[in-house]
Amino acid sequence: MLIILFLVSGCSLIDNDFEVQNYSAMDEQEVKDVLASDDRLASAVVLFFEEELIVGVRAKTFSRFHKTKIEKDIKKQLKEKYPDLTITVSADSKIKMETKKLIVKEDQEKLDIGIKKIKSLLKEET
DSSP: OOOOHHHHHHHOOOOOOOEEEEEEESSHHHHHHHHHHHHTEEEEEEETTTTTEEEEEEEEEGGGHHHHHHHHHHHHHHHHHHHHHHHEEEOOOHHHHHHHHHHHHHGGHHHHHHHHHHHHHHHOOO
């Protein structure tokens, strides 16, 4: 009984972790609202840069089987909010990790190169 109690309580401690970095003049509140309203997400990393919006998401445990549907839904909602931006949404952990690296470095001069790298990773088949 104690093992089950620890497993259940450990899973409930997972907190929604949404990180947004904005290097543009766009309002980031709408992205936060879209991501916070989706209960299928465990965490997300968002990067605004010029005309680009890159979103790396991590789905909750039982939602991982529907990653492509989650990506499409989020992209559709964000396209309605930001029609002028090029939006990239991925539930791939590699994309989320690379986006997080770009945010941590905070080197605006190398962001363009990093974004191109992320887009090339999206084209790879794993």
